[in-house]
Amino acid sequence: MNIRADGLTLSYRRFEVVHDVSLSIASGEFAAIVGPNASGKSTLLRGLARVMRPDAGRVYLGEPGQEQDIATLGSREVARRLAILPQMQQLDIDLVVEELVWRGRTPHHRFLRPATPDDAAAVERAIHATNLEALRERPLRALSGGERQRAWLALALAQEPRILLLDEPTTFLDLRHQVELMDVLRTLNQGGLTVVAVLHDLGLASRYADHIIGIMDGRIAFEGSPSEVMREDVLERVFGIPMTLVPDPRTGRPVPLPS
Amino acid sequence: MTEGAPASATMTGAGESRPRSWRSRRRQRFVTWTLLACVLLLAVGLLSLILGAITIAPADALGGLIPGESFERTVVWQIRLPRFLGGVLVGAALGVSGALLQVVTRNPLADPTILGVSSAAGLAVAIALVAAPAIGQQSLTVVSIGGGLVGAGVLLALAWQGAVTAIRLTLAGVAIAAFFGAVIVGLLSSSRTFLQLSLGFLAGGLYGSDWRDAAAIAPVVLPAGLLAFALGSRLNALALGEEMAAGLGVLTDRTRVFVLGIVGLLTGAAVAIAGLVSFVGLVSPHVARSFVGDDHRFLVPASALTGAILVTSADLIARLVIRPAEIPMGILTAAVGAPFLLYLVRFRR
Numbered sequence: 001m002n003i004r005a006d007g008l009t010l011s012y013r014r015f016e017v018v019h020d021v022s023l024s025i026a027s028g029e030f031a032a033i034v035g036p037n038a039s040g041k042s043t044l045l046r047g048l049a050r051v052m053r054p055d056a057g058r059v060y061l062g063e064p065g066q067e068q069d070i071a072t073l074g075s076r077e078v079a080r081r082l083a084i085l086p087q088m089q090q091l092d093i094d095l096v097v098e099e100l101v102w103r104g105r106t107p108h109h110r111f112l113r114p115a116t117p118d119d120a121a122a123v124e125r126a127i128h129a130t131n132l133e134a135l136r137e138r139p140l141r142a143l144s145g146g147e148r149q150r151a152w153l154a155l156a157l158a159q160e161p162r163i164l165l166l167d168e169p170t171t172f173l174d175l176r177h178q179v180e181l182m183d184v185l186r187t188l189n190q191g192g193l194t195v196v197a198v199l200h201d202l203g204l205a206s207r208y209a210d211h212i213i214g215i216m217d218g219r220i221a222f223e224g225s226p227s228e229v230m231r232e233d234v235l236e237r238v239f240g241i242p243m244t245l246v247p248d249p250r251t252g253r254p255v256p257l258p259s
Numbered sequence: 260m261t262e263g264a265p266a267s268a269t270m271t272g273a274g275e276s277r278p279r280s281w282r283s284r285r286r287q288r289f290v291t292w293t294l295l296a297c298v299l300l301l302a303v304g305l306l307s308l309i310l311g312a313i314t315i316a317p318a319d320a321l322g323g324l325i326p327g328e329s330f331e332r333t334v335v336w337q338i339r340l341p342r343f344l345g346g347v348l349v350g351a352a353l354g355v356s357g358a359l360l361q362v363v364t365r366n367p368l369a370d371p372t373i374l375g376v377s378s379a380a381g382l383a384v385a386i387a388l389v390a391a392p393a394i395g396q397q398s399l400t401v402v403s404i405g406g407g408l409v410g411a412g413v414l415l416a417l418a419w420q421g422a423v424t425a426i427r428l429t430l431a432g433v434a435i436a437a438f439f440g441a442v443i444v445g446l447l448s449s450s451r452t453f454l455q456l457s458l459g460f461l462a463g464g465l466y467g468s469d470w471r472d473a474a475a476i477a478p479v480v481l482p483a484g485l486l487a488f489a490l491g492s493r494l495n496a497l498a499l500g501e502e503m504a505a506g507l508g509v510l511t512d513r514t515r516v517f518v519l520g521i522v523g524l525l526t527g528a529a530v531a532i533a534g535l536v537s538f539v540g541l542v543s544p545h546v547a548r549s550f551v552g553d554d555h556r557f558l559v560p561a562s563a564l565t566g567a568i569l570v571t572s573a574d575l576i577a578r579l580v581i582r583p584a585e586i587p588m589g590i591l592t593a594a595v596g597a598p599f600l601l602y603l604v605r606f607r608r
Binding site for chain 1: 280281282285489492493495496498499500502503505506507508509510548552553554
């Protein structure tokens, strides 16, 4: 499923954060949104997900050729097409993993109707995709950071979205859990899910994404495939420090290092 | 709406042979707690019919459930039974209000008293009592609910901009509660209505509560409570955080308006007959949560039952400690609630 923004302008209390951004992410892409702190990445993601109402501009969502303006769709309809995983939350809530994942079925529920086998099957697939089978009965409070993040990811997957938006899914995770999570996302992406992730780690972005969007001061600073946009001068301009690019010996993709 | 609405949603098909232990555990704990709470409530109810300024034999107390001519029957039917039922309604209304406020403000310390909704309803009642001392219970209920809705509206206006944190909301609520409370005391003490009546009102109590009281609030409390229960699934989404709930297709602003409206109705109804009963809305959801967990389809009814038990037992004790006189019931809920609040502050989060 495609997602496309056209002249998107977003602000908090009249403080404009994202200015007139247009972008297009095609069905099946793995896109990464990168940029310095406070550049408007998360806000852009919230605008794309319709969690935030734009001041101007539109977001279109749909299969190629039949995109619809997201503002004209019902909120539950949007939630069945697109899921958003906000920044990792410290939520003290007394739930077990599977119970949390079930809440992802909210947009599919009909008022006062019991759960259906479809619901159960979607929850099962989400738990399987995130390797949480062994932890399904575990209280959230008893999980490590990486496990907890996978549980929240499973909740988003239980929505059965065609597009998944993630806001810094790997922040606060150790290296192994970062890679595990990104591998899960890559597998999902290869299964046809369109993935759009805000990432802080340029190395991860370069390694996993096939479409990188750089944001600076609420505008698109660069956009393209990793090999197109990972250039020392571009990165230095956006991130404000000199960078050196080293090719990953295994994939050949450029890995930026602060120099 | 779903994932296993208490009993009906057994999974069929899709190869569901594995035992679903978390679900059965939740359900089992809810059923156990509900049964236990019902037994407790019935026991308190029976004691409420037996004990009071005079003690009535259990057999006569039960006989009083059928209206009759004898003195005992009159006491039970005209005084004690409606007072007990009034207590059940007040407790359930406050318990549910607390549960709703705690989820929409995402603050474990939220409660209609702390956030000033009770004081707003109380102020409306005080104004009505001073302006028209002979006002009927039904009109008073309407006035009180109006006040409760205004209080909820003020709270909403403060929370509306999104950037209001739970802490700021709580501080604002405390300020509203203190301000309205001061106006109430000022009004009542500067008028001739300042009698034992207004003391009972300020501290919260069911003194002299009769069938008219219970009948006045039941048509509000029951449907509002059912609505709150029906919102369970949305509340569950909201409990995951603003952004997550919006991502799940829940219209968070609309839900919040709706929920605060229900809180205004319930709190207004409770204040109309019991005055400013504190801490029931705070304590009940926490007690209920420790039994049934964080699923609002269970938590809302469990909070209602817990609140009902708290209020009716406080009322029972309130009329026994200095028999044949009474102390205001709200003193007892505060005496239990305040230490519990301290416990929460000290040991949770």
